[in-house]
Amino acid sequence: MNTYVSNRVLKINVGFLLAAGPGANHDSVFDVPTLKVAEDLTVDYVRGPIRLSRTAAGILVQGKLETGIAGECYRCLDDVTQNVTIPVEELYAYPASSTSEFSVHEDAVLDLAPLIRAEVMIASTNGILCREDCKGLCPECGTNLNHSTCNCTLDNIDPRLAGLKQFLK
Ligand SMILES: [Zn+2]
Numbered sequence: 681m682n683t684y685v686s687n688r689v690l691k692i693n694v695g696f697l698l699a700a701g702p703g704a705n706h707d708s709v710f711d712v713p714t715l716k717v718a719e720d721l722t723v724d725y726v727r728g729p730i731r732l733s734r735t736a737a738g739i740l741v742q743g744k745l746e747t748g749i750a751g752e753c754y755r756c757l758d759d760v761t762q763n764v765t766i767p768v769e770e771l772y773a774y775p776a777s778s779t780s781e782f783s784v785h786e787d788a789v790l791d792l793a794p795l796i797r798a799e800v801m802i803a804s805t806n807g808i809l810c811r812e813d814c815k816g817l818c819p820e821c822g823t824n825l826n827h828s829t830c831n832c833t834l835d836n837i838d839p840r841l842a843g844l845k846q847f848l849k
């Protein structure tokens with residue numbers, strides 16, 4: 681499936697806020713399906729509220745976005761979509777400044793794509809998990825322990841249990 685929404689939806693024209701001056705703000709809610717954020721990142725969805733506030737230094741972006749990252753669970757290798765919550769609090773400088781990581785473009789466009797990409801990269805550096813308590817694969821036989829059990833672990837425990845039985849006698 682190669683259908684996705686262009687990351688153009690993450691480019692917001694903030695001309696009206698720049699013109700309104702410090703103190704003005706604008707609330708919106710994202711609800712975008714499969715979205716290509718960057719060449720190397722497609723997320724399953726982006727949802728959540730975003731507030732844009734005009735400050736003397738530019739536009740402050742605040743919000744809480746939920747995205748779904750598709751990939752392989754690093755423990756059990758199942759295909760999963762992990763929900764990642766991205767708390768957003770970032771100043772987009774205007775006019776652009778060399779000390780600010782993000783800035784509003786000359787044409788008053790604020791592009792959320794680089795910010796979302798950076799946050800998703802941070803959130804997924806440790807790999808994604810199908811669930812918090814994923815049991816992973818058996819290191820001996822490769823059985824996915826979320827779906828079934830194998831005898832390897834039982835074999836490992838048996839001698840100790842045997843010893844314990846001896847002790848109890
Ligand atoms: Zn897993």
Ligand SMILES: [Zn+2]
Binds near residue numbers: 818822832
């Ligand atoms: Zn096993």
